[in-house]
Amino acid sequence: MLEFEDQPCCPISRRWANKPSEEASDNPETPEDEKKYEDLGSPVTKKMRLEPGIPDGVAHCQSLDNQESGPVPPTVSSSNVPTQELATVAGRAPSGAKVVDVYRTGAKCVPGEAGDSGKPGAAYHQVGLLRVKPGRGDRTCSMSCSDKLARWNVLGCQGALLMHLLEEPVYLSAVVIGKCPYSQEAMRRALTGRCQNVSALPKGFGVQEVTIQQSGLLFEQSRGAVQAKRADSPGRLVPCGAAISWSAVPEQPLDVTANGFPQGTTRKAIRCLQARSQISKVELFRSFQKLLSSISEDKWPDSLRAQELETYHEYKEAASTYQEAWSALRKQAFGSWIRNPPDYHQFK
DSSP states (O other): OOOSSOOOSOOOOTHHHHOTTGGGOOOOOOGGGOOOBOOOOSOOOOOOOBOTTOOTTOOOOOOOOSTTOOSOOOSBOOTTSOGGGSOOEEEEOTTSOEEEEOOOOOOEEOTTSOOOOOOSGGGSSOTTOOEEOOOSSSOOOOBOHHHHHHHHHHHOSSHHHHHTTOSSOOOOSEEEEOSSSBOHHHHHHHHTGGGTTOOOOOTTOOOOOOEEEEBSOOOTTSHHHHHHHTTTOOSOOOOOOEEEEEOSOSSSOEEEEETTEETTOOGGGTTSGGGSOTTSHHHHHHHHHHHHHTSOGGGSOHHHHSSOOOSHHHHHHTOHHHHHHHHHHHHHTOTTOOOOOGGGGOOO
16 A cells, blocks of 8 residues: 555455445444434524633634635534634634634635635635635645536536436435534535526536435544544544545445555556556546447447547547536536646547
């Protein structure tokens, strides 16, 4: 396994892929947390968040600490979320006490978008803007999670390749957020509100009214939960470079990577075929080609038979209805969306 950084997670057993419930049976939640989903329609009293050692009575509102931070009061209590889990920027209350400003996201506005105001508190960010994921090194070209979910809510999560073989997009029916600082209004604005007025989409495409709920369960491997367990342990926690992707399929249901490579990859094997993640673009394209080879060409859709296609880019562009919908979405809502250079998609 590549040792680019200390990783506080243990290797994942592939046995878990077939029986995930067995390893999740020890639920540390208290009885009052047994209600997994909450009705977020009713207002909840705002909570205070102070830095350790600050006198009681200095209140500061909390909002969803994600890419859509903004002046929206939270609707769910987050008093059990450690201060360290929130992006902290020091400020001063009228009494002179130091308070924690939680209206922050590390995601940066994409070029071409209006910038954030930088004002203290809820006015720090301008909401509704496209952003790229935060990183500890060079700025990434990956769009923020809320931006991607908003796009999927119009185009579907199947992508361009599979649209060749589908009659209509595959949409998410619900999005469930774990226990954390949360705002229902901010989530709805981020995932559906920004695209609400998008029109002139091809048949089958449309802005979906996805159900958004919050769970009463805390993710056991979240930063806050791990910090609570290691409160008396020396050393500093750093983000883990591992990622786990699971699918309910019989063949290779689990894809575990570390720093972008399959778990266990050595430095010498980085350029080998075995060093590719099963969900990388090139491997997904290989799976798509394998699927096509199992279908008689006379049964292929017209979009695949109308022209000679070779590269990944050509196959994606040939999905005309998907590309038409994506073009309409960019023109009407996401004009500054960052697109990878075409050279990145010229593999066969």
